[in-house]
Amino acid sequence: xxxxxxxxxxxxxxxxxxxxxxxxxxxxxxxxxxxxxxxxxxxxxxxxxxxxxxxxxxxxxxxxxxxxxxxxxxxxxxxxxxxxxxxxxxxxxxxxxxxxxxxxxxxxxxxxxxxxxxxxxxxxxxxxxxxxxxxxxxxxxxxxxxxxxxxxxxxxxxxxxxxxxxxxxxxxxxxxxxxxxxxxxxxxxxxxxxxxxxxxxxxxxxxxxxxxxxxxxxxxxxxxxxxxxxxxxxxxxxxxxxxxxxxxxxxxxxxxxxxxxx
Amino acid sequence: xxxxxxxxxxxxxxxxxxxxxxxxxxxxxxxxxxxxxxxxxxxxxxxxxxxxxxxxxxxxxxxxxxxxxxxxxxxxxxxxxxxxxxxxxxxxxxxxxxxxxxxxxxxxxxxxxxxxxxxxxxxxxxxxxxxxxxxxxxxxxxxxxxxxxxxxxxxxxxxxxxxxxxxxxxxxxxxxxxxxxxxxxxxxxxxxxxxxxxxxxxxxxxxxxxxxxxxxxxxxxxxxxxxxxxxxxxxxxxxxxxxxxxxxxxxxxxxxxxxxxxxxxxxxxxxxxxxxxxxxxxxxxxxxxxxxxxxxxxxxxxxxxxxxxxxxxxxxxxxx
Numbered sequence: 001x002x003x004x005x006x007x008x009x010x011x012x013x014x015x016x017x018x019x020x021x022x023x024x025x026x027x028x029x030x031x032x033x034x035x036x037x038x039x040x041x042x043x044x045x046x047x048x049x050x051x052x053x054x055x056x057x058x059x060x061x062x063x064x065x066x067x068x069x070x071x072x073x074x075x076x077x078x079x080x081x082x083x084x085x086x087x088x089x090x091x092x093x094x095x096x097x098x099x100x101x102x103x104x105x106x107x108x109x110x111x112x113x114x115x116x117x118x119x120x121x122x123x124x125x126x127x128x129x130x131x132x133x134x135x136x137x138x139x140x141x142x143x144x145x146x147x148x149x150x151x152x153x154x155x156x157x158x159x160x161x162x163x164x165x166x167x168x169x170x171x172x173x174x175x176x177x178x179x180x181x182x183x184x185x186x187x188x189x190x191x192x193x194x195x196x197x198x199x200x201x202x203x204x205x206x207x208x209x210x211x212x213x214x215x216x217x218x219x220x221x222x223x224x225x226x227x228x229x230x231x232x233x234x235x236x237x238x239x240x241x242x243x244x245x246x247x248x249x250x251x252x253x254x255x256x257x258x259x260x261x262x
Numbered sequence: 263x264x265x266x267x268x269x270x271x272x273x274x275x276x277x278x279x280x281x282x283x284x285x286x287x288x289x290x291x292x293x294x295x296x297x298x299x300x301x302x303x304x305x306x307x308x309x310x311x312x313x314x315x316x317x318x319x320x321x322x323x324x325x326x327x328x329x330x331x332x333x334x335x336x337x338x339x340x341x342x343x344x345x346x347x348x349x350x351x352x353x354x355x356x357x358x359x360x361x362x363x364x365x366x367x368x369x370x371x372x373x374x375x376x377x378x379x380x381x382x383x384x385x386x387x388x389x390x391x392x393x394x395x396x397x398x399x400x401x402x403x404x405x406x407x408x409x410x411x412x413x414x415x416x417x418x419x420x421x422x423x424x425x426x427x428x429x430x431x432x433x434x435x436x437x438x439x440x441x442x443x444x445x446x447x448x449x450x451x452x453x454x455x456x457x458x459x460x461x462x463x464x465x466x467x468x469x470x471x472x473x474x475x476x477x478x479x480x481x482x483x484x485x486x487x488x489x490x491x492x493x494x495x496x497x498x499x500x501x502x503x504x505x506x507x508x509x510x511x512x513x514x515x516x517x518x519x520x521x522x523x524x525x526x527x528x529x530x531x532x533x534x535x536x537x538x539x540x541x542x543x544x545x546x547x548x549x550x551x552x553x554x555x556x557x558x559x560x561x562x563x564x565x566x567x568x569x570x571x572x573x574x575x576x577x578x579x580x581x582x
Contacts, residue, residue, distance in 0.1 A: 037446040037449075135533075151535055154535070181473055182309075182473055182475070182514060183309060183514065183517045183531055185517065185519075186517035186519075186529050187531055209519065210447065210521050211518065214523075215519045215523070248448060252450065252451040253521050254474065254476040254479070256475065256476045256479055256518060256520060257479070258476070260480050260500065261455060261458040261480055261481040262461075262462075262482075262499075
């Protein structure tokens with residue numbers, strides 16, 4: 001049985017059908033990349049998996065099952081037992097998810113203490129340990145910083161550390177590297193790959209960087225206007241796909257030593 | 263490699279230091295020397311905070327350097343004032359990164375693209391409709407967009423309007439500050455095609471700030487790599503992946519994810535983050551992250567040395 005199974009899902013915001021008939025399945029330890037242009041519904045799909053559709057958004061048809069559990073009819077307390085432990089999400093700018101007026105350590109301790117009964121001191125130590133495992137040297141200093149005092153790459157690592165605290169089986173990453181420099185992006189991508197190798201985490205990564213999608217993904221899903229237009233193993237999408245939209249996207253990616261316009 | 267008589271802008275020893283609240287100095291640009299040639303594109307690449315935008319803002323008088331001179335047609339633009347400055351502003355224009363925040367939301371597209379022309383009395387108000395249509399068609403937008411507002415357009419369309427506004431005065435030089443990084447790849451491609459076509463037709467020089475080496479290689483004639491306020495390498499754009507030799511340029515190249523790369527290859531990247539610009543290292547700015555760092559790199563700052571025509575590098579290891 002697959003870890004996550006999305007079957008023929010429609011998602012609507014009010015009366016507007018935004019995502020149509022999306023299906024996707026993910027095995028344990030597998031990485032799936034969702035690519036597409038802005039507004040193609042990539043983020044909406046993974047937000048639906050975590051039950052985080054904003055405002056009037058709802059899944060209007062289809063089913064999402066995680067480990068045999070139907071995710072569409074969970075109570076709030078069932079969600080609380082799932083989020084953070086079994087699945088977690090990393091956002092585009094992790095700095096924006098943290099309270100700007102509180103120390104990172106305070107936010108992190110609060111996060112840990114909502115998930116397990118533990119003293120503040122132990123929670124702090126656990127946070128420092130996680131940060132250092134995510135290659136943030138001097139975790140204690142990071143815990144004593146405000147989000148604005150860190151660089152974008154450091155903030156993103158804090159987000160990953162928080163998301164990985166309870167070793168979730170499923171990690172949803174929404175454009176985790178698009179706000180970062182290329183060198184930092186490479187560091188973060190490498191860390192994602194290590195998470196899969198060390199903990200067997202399954203990852204869905206939403207990105208519009210086709211290079212990152214191709215490097216990370218075992219399989220790739222291409223979305224356009226709320227629909228899946230192409231899907232398959234990485235090699236199929238990159239080399240064999242005959243879908244005109246996939247070809248257009250691949251052709252538009254600037255490559256080193258590729259086409260020159262001047 | 264370029265004809266010296268085509269020299270348009272020359273920056274000499276440009277340095278910018280910002281005072282901080284606690285009395286220290288933050289060095290954003292450190293002794294930058296660059297030359298821009300007519301009808302050519304110079305790409306500047308580097309990580310955020312390396313001073314590439316700070317440097318380009320001097321060109322459009324949004325800031326002035328602490329030290330150094332910038333010559334435009336032989337005159338130092340950093341000292342210009344009054345009528346002379348006003349006259350010269352029309353020759354240098356800028357396209358900003360985020361097209362949704364660089365327009366007044368209450369102005370119509372035709373007012374936006376014609377505002378520079380009205381400022382310099384090139385057209386009268388009654389010609390505005392016709393001129394706006396002509397400019398929009400030049401950037402491959404339908405002429406009837408002239409009566410729209412910026413919020414009625416997509417990001418790619420807005421960036422085309424920003425380009426139309428920049429070329430309205432037929433400038434000799436355009437600064438593009440990450441003009442495509444807010445766009446999708448497919449839109450980015452069409453915008454780059456548009457920029458290169460306009461450059462050929464109007465012989466415009468472009469200073470393009472970017473951090474995607476794959477992109478900059480596809481259309482720049484010359485590429486400068488900046489690190490911590492210093493230019494560490496200047497090289498021809500064509501085939502830069504084969505000729506670049508500064509360890510930082512190589513690190514940038516290795517960080518590019520390419521759809522044609524070998525996916526089994528381990529990502530080799532540099533660790534850590536650049537040092538603080540408040541506290542510059544005495545030697546090579548890259549010494550604390552460089553894999554080949556030697557003793558001399560820690561003590562002595564390398565100068566830019568020409569190692570091939572049009573290719574200069576500041577590194578002790580590459581020049582010896």
